[in-house]
Amino acid sequence: MLQSVTDFLVETLRQTAAEFGTAVQDAAPKVLTAVVFLALAYVGIRAILFVVRGVLDGIYPEEQDLVVDLGVAVAGVFLWFGAALALLNIVGMEEIAASLGTATGFIALGVSYALSNMIADTVAGVYLLRDPDFNPGDRVKADPVTGTVTAIELRKTRFESDEGDTVVVANRDVEKKWTKYDEPTTTADAT
Secondary structure, eight states: OHHHHHHHHHHHHHHHHHHHHHHHHHHHHHHHHHHHHHHHHHHHHHHHHHHHHHHHHHHSOGGGHHHHHHHHHHHHHHHHHHHHHHHHHHTTOHHHHHHHHHHHHHHHHHHHHHTHHHHHHHHHHHHHHHOTTOOTTOEEEETTEEEEEEEEOSSEEEEEETTSOEEEEEHHHHHHSEEEEOOOOOHHHHO
16 A cells, blocks of 8 residues: 555656656747847847937937936837737737737726826927927916916926916916017117
């Protein structure tokens, strides 16, 4: 009886070790391919983000580095997500990759709807930052304030009103309609 239990355990361990060895042999090429892919993806994504940062730095002046950082971050998220889906395909998890891609699309749709005002402010902020006629120090009328622009940020613009108060207005509201007032000339300036 003891001999048969011992034989059973030895045979079970031998079969388990053999199956484990076979599984490791079968998985080794996928694991090696995945490691090589991750290394190449890391180098490639870093290079692409370096180029994106260089291009955006060339387009936007130094005081608009926030726009550059936002662009690089968005590009990085998309590139790494694509690399993660490709990695899942490489290791044989195609169904999971497809499910993640679909689920992410639905989540992105919901998030974009929930953040639509923030996105509108950010897009309007980029336009305001790029507009040569709208700069800090300009005297502007933008509903609901008339005053001097003190700061233009991605989501909001700060004004100093004629009464001396700081008024913060969402960029989507400023971009809709604003009027720049030229500084009035005095008689001393005319001479």
